[in-house]
Amino acid sequence: MSSFDIDMHKSSGVTSTWTHRGKRFLKKIELKGQDGDIIKVNPWINRDIVPLPPHRRTWGPWSFAGFWMTDGIHISTWAQASSLLALGLNVWQAVLCILIAEIFIATAFIFNGLPGAKWHIGFPVINRYVWGMYGSYFPLLMRILLSIVWYGTQLWWGAQACKVVIASIWPSFYTMKNTLPASSYVETNDLIALIVFWVVSFPLLFVHPEKYKIPFRFASASITVTIITLFAVTLGKAHGAGPLIHHPYQYEKATALKGSKLAWQMAHSIIGSIGGSSAGILNQADYSRFAKRPRDQIWAQIFAIPCTSLITAILGIFATSAAVEIWPTAGLLWKPYQLLTAYQEHGGRGARAGAFFGGVAFTISQLGINIAGNAMSGGMDLSGLFPQYFNIRRGAIFTAILALTINPWQLVNKANTFINVLGGFTVFLGPATGLMITDYFWHRRSNIRLSHLYIAGPESDYWYFHGFNLRAFAAWVLGTWITLPGFIAAVSTKKITVALGWTYMYDVAWPLGFAVSSLSYMLFNTIWPVRGAGAVDEYDVFGTFGPAEVDPSAPMDSNTTVLASSEGEGEELFEGEKRVMEDKVTVSPVQNYI
Numbered sequence: 001m002s003s004f005d006i007d008m009h010k011s012s013g014v015t016s017t018w019t020h021r022g023k024r025f026l027k028k029i030e031l032k033g034q035d036g037d038i039i040k041v042n043p044w045i046n047r048d049i050v051p052l053p054p055h056r057r058t059w060g061p062w063s064f065a066g067f068w069m070t071d072g073i074h075i076s077t078w079a080q081a082s083s084l085l086a087l088g089l090n091v092w093q094a095v096l097c098i099l100i101a102e103i104f105i106a107t108a109f110i111f112n113g114l115p116g117a118k119w120h121i122g123f124p125v126i127n128r129y130v131w132g133m134y135g136s137y138f139p140l141l142m143r144i145l146l147s148i149v150w151y152g153t154q155l156w157w158g159a160q161a162c163k164v165v166i167a168s169i170w171p172s173f174y175t176m177k178n179t180l181p182a183s184s185y186v187e188t189n190d191l192i193a194l195i196v197f198w199v200v201s202f203p204l205l206f207v208h209p210e211k212y213k214i215p216f217r218f219a220s221a222s223i224t225v226t227i228i229t230l231f232a233v234t235l236g237k238a239h240g241a242g243p244l245i246h247h248p249y250q251y252e253k254a255t256a257l258k259g260s261k262l263a264w265q266m267a268h269s270i271i272g273s274i275g276g277s278s279a280g281i282l283n284q285a286d287y288s289r290f291a292k293r294p295r296d297q298i299w300a301q302i303f304a305i306p307c308t309s310l311i312t313a314i315l316g317i318f319a320t321s322a323a324v325e326i327w328p329t330a331g332l333l334w335k336p337y338q339l340l341t342a343y344q345e346h347g348g349r350g351a352r353a354g355a356f357f358g359g360v361a362f363t364i365s366q367l368g369i370n371i372a373g374n375a376m377s378g379g380m381d382l383s384g385l386f387p388q389y390f391n392i393r394r395g396a397i398f399t400a401i402l403a404l405t406i407n408p409w410q411l412v413n414k415a416n417t418f419i420n421v422l423g424g425f426t427v428f429l430g431p432a433t434g435l436m437i438t439d440y441f442w443h444r445r446s447n448i449r450l451s452h453l454y455i456a457g458p459e460s461d462y463w464y465f466h467g468f469n470l471r472a473f474a475a476w477v478l479g480t481w482i483t484l485p486g487f488i489a490a491v492s493t494k495k496i497t498v499a500l501g502w503t504y505m506y507d508v509a510w511p512l513g514f515a516v517s518s519l520s521y522m523l524f525n526t527i528w529p530v531r532g533a534g535a536v537d538e539y540d541v542f543g544t545f546g547p548a549e550v551d552p553s554a555p556m557d558s559n560t561t562v563l564a565s566s567e568g569e570g571e572e573l574f575e576g577e578k579r580v581m582e583d584k585v586t587v588s589p590v591q592n593y594i
Contacts, residue, residue, distance in 0.1 A: 066216030072308030101273035116285025124384020134467030147378030152408030158366030159194035164359030226361035244321030275426030430513035431479030461532030479517030
């Protein structure tokens with residue numbers, strides 16, 4: 001045997017060993033079903049992405065209201081008006097923009113949440129009937145990327161609130177020596193606060209969304225009391241609303257806008273506010289699926305979303321304006337943690353105690369928005385991408401760890417193209433949302449064949465062309481390309497000049513992309529209709545819609561009782577008819593529930 005043959009043999013042996021170890025590792029971390037589960041884990045299904053049965057749907061109207069009070073009352077919302085005033089709007093124009101945007105956002109959340117509320121499936125599974133079984137990986141990967149990055153950026157804001165808490169106990173924390181180089185874009189005390197906030201967050205990643213009801217109530221109550229108190233104390237100390245309300249341009253160093261420039265700037269501000277919520281709109285079904293009844297997500301969100309965000313922004317404007325009167329040399333203290341820090345520096349022990357409790361409330365608020373809005377979102381999407389290996393808890397932990405490794409302080413403090421691109425990601429999310437809403441309401445008439453969402457093969461209505469719905473991809477491209485020139489010019493590090501029309505189209509990227517993709521998708525489905533549009537299962541095979549009613553004589557066709565593996569080979573959904581009878585799995589007609 002030649003030396004070449006010996007080397008090749010050794011190389012083959014090493015590869016075989018590593019392949020064997022890899023398979024053994026994957027087998028070891030593979031999810032196991034829980035006692036009482038009626039499904040087997042495979043590459044398309046696990047306990048966290050199966051349609052939720054009634055006992056796992058725990059969110060009522062107050063749960064949704066608590067969620068949005070926690071999500072709507074936080075550091076970024078308090079300071080939301082600052083960017084609008086800096087663009088040349090006055091206070092009331094900024095408030096009007098926020099109101100219009102929040103009403104639009106609430107409407108979009110409700111409409112895109114209805115499939116989840118009715119059929120009790122989340123964003124990863126819904127995209128299977130929109131994009132195809134394999135095509136659904138594309139929007140999942142986009143959303144996972146955003147979850148990781150936004151978890152990292154919210155870590156930073158949570159760390160600032162946590163820093164106030166630590167400094168309330170040890171005031172020297174603010175002035176401790178910085179041992180990190182300027183190139184790191186973070187100081188020692190900020191990094192310590194961030195690590196503390198991350199560690200405090202970690203145990204909460206183990207709480208399943210089904211159990212969020214009580215934490216939401218506590219978080220929403222504490223942060224509501226805090227912002228009202230902060231607002232009232234600051235205005236009382238200033239003996240009024242302060243000068244920013246009447247003279248915003250003097251302090252923001254902006255020029256008042258008029259005519260068409262004002263109109264386009266207001267439109268840009270409204271769409272920008274919508275864009276900030278576009279990722280949440282896209283995967284709203286991840287939360288609406290926990291609704292006890294479909295209408296529970298509607299009325300709570302109609303009022304909770306616009307009211308919490310608008311009131312928080314207004315309180316932020318008035319408190320910041322009053323702070324100018326109190327500390328005229330401190331600049332504009334838009335961030336609530338900056339306001340709390342000013343009280344610490346200029347007050348006594350009572351002020352330190354107040355700052356402590358205020359910092360705790362904002363820390364809790366940031367925990368709520370980051371864990372529920374980012375970590376759990378990433379967890380759900382990873383669970384849909386790799387159902388055999390990720391459940392929501394594992395995915396949330398993975399999101400949190402990866403978010404720490406991307407150095408989130410650099411994303412916030414260092415001007416770079418990457419964060420600018422993510423800020424303009426609405427260009428890609430608007431068309432994707434348009435596809436989801438159009439497919440569900442226009443194309444499927446609000447009906448879904450649930451069992452086919454877990455079948456990987458031609459027998460599924462959602463298999464399309466080898467697992468890809470080419471109509472959806474074509475419509476998404478058409479909705480995206482029309483805003484790309486303006487997007488590229490906005491995020492490029494080099495000066496790129498494009499026609500004013502492209503800039504205007506980028507300014508309204510979300511609704512424009514939504515509309516173009518929706519209309520294109522309607523056209524493609526009219527020309528090339530798909531199989532099974534508007535069809536539903538004959539039987540409720542997942543026990544999703546109500547109390548179990550077993551009919552032993554009811555026939556169960558192969559499409560509604562069989563799931564396919566990734567190779568397309570059939571695999572029993574239930575472990576035999578006896579198991580079905582013992583667990584009283586619902587096999588009553590789905591038509592009874594829709």
